Amino acid sequence: MSTSVANIPPQVEIVDQPLDSQMTISMGPQHPSTHGVLRLELVLDGEMVVKATPDIGYLHTGMEKLFEYRKYQQGIVITDRMDYLNPLGNNLAYVMAVEKLLQIEIPERGQVIRVMMCELQRIASHLVWLGTHALDLGAMTVFFYTFREREKIMNLIEAASGGRLTPSYFRVGGLMMDLPAGFERRVQQFEDDFSKALDEFHKLVTGNRIFQKRTQGIGYVSAEDAIDLGLSGPSLRGSGIALDIRRANPYTGYETYDFDIPVEHDGDVWARYLVRMREMRESHKIVQQAVSRLKPGPVKADAPKVVLPDREAMKTHMDALIHHFLLVAEGVDVPPGEVYHPIEASKGELGVYIKSTGGPKPARVHFRGPSFVNLSALPHMSRGCMVADIVAIIGSLDIVLGEIDR
Amino acid sequence: MSELQQPESYTEVSQPASPQTPSQIAAALQREHADWVSEITTALGETTIVVPREQIVAACEFLKTTPDYEFNFLADLCGFDRGPEEEPRLEVNYHLFSTTRHHRLRLKVLLNEEDAHVPTVTMIWRTANWHERETFDLFGVIFDGHPDLRRILLPDDWQGHALRKDFPLRGYEPYSLT
Numbered sequence: 001m002s003t004s005v006a007n008i009p010p011q012v013e014i015v016d017q018p019l020d021s022q023m024t025i026s027m028g029p030q031h032p033s034t035h036g037v038l039r040l041e042l043v044l045d046g047e048m049v050v051k052a053t054p055d056i057g058y059l060h061t062g063m064e065k066l067f068e069y070r071k072y073q074q075g076i077v078i079t080d081r082m083d084y085l086n087p088l089g090n091n092l093a094y095v096m097a098v099e100k101l102l103q104i105e106i107p108e109r110g111q112v113i114r115v116m117m118c119e120l121q122r123i124a125s126h127l128v129w130l131g132t133h134a135l136d137l138g139a140m141t142v143f144f145y146t147f148r149e150r151e152k153i154m155n156l157i158e159a160a161s162g163g164r165l166t167p168s169y170f171r172v173g174g175l176m177m178d179l180p181a182g183f184e185r186r187v188q189q190f191e192d193d194f195s196k197a198l199d200e201f202h203k204l205v206t207g208n209r210i211f212q213k214r215t216q217g218i219g220y221v222s223a224e225d226a227i228d229l230g231l232s233g234p235s236l237r238g239s240g241i242a243l244d245i246r247r248a249n250p251y252t253g254y255e256t257y258d259f260d261i262p263v264e265h266d267g268d269v270w271a272r273y274l275v276r277m278r279e280m281r282e283s284h285k286i287v288q289q290a291v292s293r294l295k296p297g298p299v300k301a302d303a304p305k306v307v308l309p310d311r312e313a314m315k316t317h318m319d320a321l322i323h324h325f326l327l328v329a330e331g332v333d334v335p336p337g338e339v340y341h342p343i344e345a346s347k348g349e350l351g352v353y354i355k356s357t358g359g360p361k362p363a364r365v366h367f368r369g370p371s372f373v374n375l376s377a378l379p380h381m382s383r384g385c386m387v388a389d390i391v392a393i394i395g396s397l398d399i400v401l402g403e404i405d406r
Numbered sequence: 407m408s409e410l411q412q413p414e415s416y417t418e419v420s421q422p423a424s425p426q427t428p429s430q431i432a433a434a435l436q437r438e439h440a441d442w443v444s445e446i447t448t449a450l451g452e453t454t455i456v457v458p459r460e461q462i463v464a465a466c467e468f469l470k471t472t473p474d475y476e477f478n479f480l481a482d483l484c485g486f487d488r489g490p491e492e493e494p495r496l497e498v499n500y501h502l503f504s505t506t507r508h509h510r511l512r513l514k515v516l517l518n519e520e521d522a523h524v525p526t527v528t529m530i531w532r533t534a535n536w537h538e539r540e541t542f543d544l545f546g547v548i549f550d551g552h553p554d555l556r557r558i559l560l561p562d563d564w565q566g567h568a569l570r571k572d573f574p575l576r577g578y579e580p581y582s583l584t
Binding site: 056057060062064065066069100101103227228229230241243248249337338339340342349351353355363364366368372373376377380405406 | 449450451452454478479480481482484486487499501503505508510512531532533535536537544557558559560561568569573575
């Protein structure tokens with residue numbers, strides 16, 4: 001035995017044998033690969049993970065409670081801060097649920113703009129995922145290329161809404177305002193460049209043998225388990241289930257767009273990677289169709305008791321001024337009822353449950369965040385893998401802690 | 407590099423014709439098992455079935471395994487507090503979805519405040535695990551038979567249930583981690 005052991009007094013008994021004991025370590029909440037403040041309690045046998053238990057709640061800010069104290073239109077800015085990589089998707093799910101309660105339809109141009117902006121946001125969200133996923137696995141360069149492209153989308157969102165990360169662009173009954181002049185041309189310019197950029201990402205990552213070795217066969221989840229665990233979005237489609245809410249329960253006119261649902265059957269990290277890469281191309285297709293459908297017209301529903309009037313109308317029409325005052329001071333009177341509205345966000349099924357008991361404030365708002373449910377599948381996926389693979393699996397689930405903790 | 411040129415095997419999803427709408431399913435359920443259904447409401451295109459809590463596991467199991475319904479996916483489970491003076495006070499909502507037939511259904515269980523117990527559905531859908539923990543954490547609904555019923559979002563030593571209506575927005579006192 002070494003000298004250090006010999007120096008221990010005889011009354012101290014050494015029971016812990018380092019080679020055949022299990023070790024519990026805490027990964028996070030400040031670990032860079034946990035994409036936020038996620039803490040994992042890992043039980044390790046050597047370098048093998050025996051059990052991984054996620055510990056969440058570090059970013060809990062009581063948003064669902066806050067909704068109950070805010071008017072419906074004030075809730076939109078809270079949704080921005082949930083899944084902060086896909087804020088327009090959150091806006092859409094929330095305002096569509098409120099619109100369902102109010103039973104109002106928004107005009108064609110408003111719907112097309114919603115689809116276009118949501119698909120741009122989906123691409124931006126997937127670009128952050130791609131950059132950070134590759135960064136987690138040691139490929140630093142990809143991050144710079146993906147953020148270069150994402151910056152272009154952020155500029156587009158800023159041009160439309162004035163905000164980059166927290167746009168709050170969709171409002172109950174329509175949009176905040178119409179697109180600025182020349183927006184179509186800027187989107188078209190982005191579209192022309194993006195196809196080439198996507199090929200570039202494939203060249204950087206897809207053919208990379210280190211990336212393939214780190215992802216293939218890791219974090220396997222079968223189709224039955226994926227449904228049982230409630231996985232949705234790309235994480236479910238990577239296991240061979242062709243389910244997309246845009247097709248299954250269409251909203252905002254998605255049934256009229258021509259796009260494919262990418263499916264992979266391997267169920268591992270690599271399969272989920274391929275699904276997301278192909279999804280970006282499909283979103284690219286949808287944006288192009290939406291741009292070609294943009295025709296002049298109103299972007300807000302004709303519902304003066306719900307939608308804020310235009311500035312110009314307020315200066316010339318008495319009733320517009322009264323409606324504006326009542327909407328801001330008292331809010332929208334939403335009839336009693338309850339709705340659950342699901343949309344296909346960039347990470348999976350984002351469902352919003354709103355319960356109204358009448359009046360300007362909701363009685364309950366619940367967000368079914370895809371990241372929350374997808375993360376709950378992590379213990380199942382990570383059993384028996386290596387510590388380094390945990391990072392790959394978390395990356396492939398594409399979680400955002402703002403949405404998990406709410 | 408085959409992905410670059412031609413993505414193989416795109417699977418086109420066919421729209422399976424749903425043989426029954428959710429309201430028809432609810433009516434059929436009432437015919438077959440009258441004691442499972444206390445009330446059916448259809449509003450805003452969504453169907454809600456109020457189920458007595460003793461029957462919720464049987465009803466979920468039946469809806470999941472019956473070939474015509476196939477509610478194999480628990481989309482969401484969430485609680486609601488009607489307020490301290492209401493009786494029954496608490497609601498638990500189960501949002502069911504079918505990945506093959508693409509229809510949705512809401513089941514609802516009503517609970518009294520002093521007896522807020524409901525059987526767990528984690529053995530039917532494993533995804534219910536975290537949803538039930540969240541509902542326990544924020545509403546104090548106890549899911550009997552749950553394998554790991556701990557607080558999930560709030561700290562383990564938190565007092566009270568934050569989403570109940572009588573819990574103040576800013577809490578009772580500033581929470582300290584030390």
